[in-house]
Amino acid sequence: MRRLVFAFIVAIATVVSVRAQTDLLHTDPWARHDSAIASEDRHDVPQFTMAAETLGTPSEVSPLAAPVEDLFKKNYWFLVILDTKEVFTAPARWDTHDWLVLGGIAAGIGTVAAFDEDIEHAIRGARNNTITNIFDNIQPLGNEYAIGIVGTFYLYGEIFKDPRAKTTALDAISASAIASGIVTNSFKYVIGRGRPTDGKGAYNFRPFSGQDSFSSGHTTEAFALASVISEHYDTPWVQVTSYGLASAVGYARLNNNRHWPSDVLAGATIGTFVGKTVVHFNARHRQVKVQPIVGPNIHGVEMSLAW
Numbered sequence: 001m002r003r004l005v006f007a008f009i010v011a012i013a014t015v016v017s018v019r020a021q022t023d024l025l026h027t028d029p030w031a032r033h034d035s036a037i038a039s040e041d042r043h044d045v046p047q048f049t050m051a052a053e054t055l056g057t058p059s060e061v062s063p064l065a066a067p068v069e070d071l072f073k074k075n076y077w078f079l080v081i082l083d084t085k086e087v088f089t090a091p092a093r094w095d096t097h098d099w100l101v102l103g104g105i106a107a108g109i110g111t112v113a114a115f116d117e118d119i120e121h122a123i124r125g126a127r128n129n130t131i132t133n134i135f136d137n138i139q140p141l142g143n144e145y146a147i148g149i150v151g152t153f154y155l156y157g158e159i160f161k162d163p164r165a166k167t168t169a170l171d172a173i174s175a176s177a178i179a180s181g182i183v184t185n186s187f188k189y190v191i192g193r194g195r196p197t198d199g200k201g202a203y204n205f206r207p208f209s210g211q212d213s214f215s216s217g218h219t220t221e222a223f224a225l226a227s228v229i230s231e232h233y234d235t236p237w238v239q240v241t242s243y244g245l246a247s248a249v250g251y252a253r254l255n256n257n258r259h260w261p262s263d264v265l266a267g268a269t270i271g272t273f274v275g276k277t278v279v280h281f282n283a284r285h286r287q288v289k290v291q292p293i294v295g296p297n298i299h300g301v302e303m304s305l306a307w
Contacts, residue, residue, distance in 0.1 A: 069163065069166055069167060069170065069286075071154065071169075071170065071173070076170060079174070079282065079285060080173075080174045080177060080178075082281070082285075083174045083175075083178060083277075083278045083281060083282065084177075084178050084182065086277060086278075086281045087178050087183075087273075087274055087277050087278070090277060105269055108265070109262050109265050109266055109269070110262075112261050112262045112265050113202070113260070113261075113262035115261075116202035116260040116261050116262055117201065117202045117260075119254075119261045120196055120202070120254070120257070120260060120261065123254050123255060124257065127255055131255060132255060132256075135248060135251060135252035135255050135256075136252065136256070138245065138248045138249060138252055139218065139249055139252035139253065139256070141222050141225075141245055141246070141248075141249050142216075142217070142218030142219060142220075142221045142222040142246075142249040142252075142253075143218055143221065146172075146176070146221050146222065146225050149172075149225065150169050150172045150173060150176075150225070151169070153165045153166070153168045153169035153172070154166055154169035154170070157169065164232055164233075167232065167282070167286070168228060168229060168232040168233075170282075171228045171231075171232070171275075171278050171279050171282055172224070172225050172228045172229070172275075174278050174282070175224040175225075175227070175228050175271075175274050175275040175278040175279075176221055176224050176225065178274050178278065179220050179221070179223075179224040179270050179271050179273075179274035179275065180217055180220045180221045180224065180271075183220070183270050183274065184215050184216075184217050184220040184267060184270055185217070187214055187215050187266070187270075188212035188213075188214065188215070188217070189208060189212070190207055190208065191205060191207060191214045192205055192206040192207040192208055192209045192210070192211040192212070193205050193211055193212075193213040193214035193260075193263070194206070194211045194213060195211070195212075195213040195257075195258060195259065195260075196213075196257045196258070196259070196260060197257055197258070198211070202260050213258075213259055213260060213263050214260075214262070214263045214266060215263050215264075215266035215267040215270060216250065216253050216258075216259045216263045216264045216266070216267035217267065218249055218250075218252075218253055218267070219246070219249055219250040219253060219259075219263075219264045219267030219268050219271065220267040220268075220270050220271040221271065222245070222246035222249035222250070222271065223243075223246045223267065223268045223269075223270075223271030223272045223275065224270075224271035224272075224274055224275040225242075225246070225271075225275070226242035226243050226245065226246035226271070226272075226275070227242075227243075227271060227272045227274075227275030227276050227279070228275045228278065228279055229242045230242045230243065231275070231276060231279040231280070232279065246268070246271070247268075250264040250265075250267065250268060251264075
């Protein structure tokens with residue numbers, strides 16, 4: 001019960017605080033989306049790294065036949081399918097620079113993996129009750145608290161007619177389903193890495209065995225949510241808070257000896273990449289609207305593009 005109450009408070013505080021912050025700065029709720037469209041036309045939209053590096057050219061957008069800003073409309077779930085396609089086909093649109101960025105990230109994860117056991121021992125040595133209590137309360141941001149935050153964004157947007165809050169929730173649902181539900185779970189199953197608690201070391205890999213340490217699902221979820229919120233509410237305060245809490249989720253998994261450091265770093269990368277990709281791809285869809293035209297002497301379809 002205490003966790004549920006805390007989750008509700010966190011969710012309310014998150015929505016209200018990011019809304020207040022952007023209102024204080026007099027930002028246009030749709031300025032970010034308009035900016036994203038213009039940027040993508042120049043092929044410089046941040047998609048992959050936490051440093052906002054570009055990886056590839058977004059695919060062509062086909063207009064949807066109805067608004068997608070409703071969780072219970074079938075067109076929204078069709079958009080989720082398109083999001084999934086966008087994420088998995090992204091490498092086909094990468095250029096040499098993009099592959100170099102990916103190589104650098106992979107090298108970083110590999111370097112950390114080489115020191116996984118040393119880092120794990122250091123974290124274990126620094127563990128105490130105070131640290132554990134703090135991070136145990138933050139850890140659910142990568143699981144049940146995330147659900148509460150997304151739900152609060154959606155309800156806030158629905159009740160107060162705030163399109164940005166609502167699309168934040170919808171993009172977060174899509175990003176979470178792809179990053180955590182598909183990508184990370186696939187890695188877990190295929191790679192089959194043992195957890196620190198197994199006592200067999202950091203390099204115990206048994207593919208398709210049910211071992212599921214790599215990569216961290218909690219961290220993937222936390223960074224997917226953080227990246228979506230940060231893209232929709234593009235202010236330093238929101239970004240620092242979102243990514244800071246997501247990083248704390250990753251450390252909580254290390255502190256509880258549930259993951260190796262490279263598991264957490266990989267999860268953060270997956271969540272960030274998918275979250276950014278989903279937001280920018282969907283922003284382009286939301287600029288295109290198609291609606292039927294029916295009149296006494298005319299029957300047709302009208303397409304409009306906002307920028």
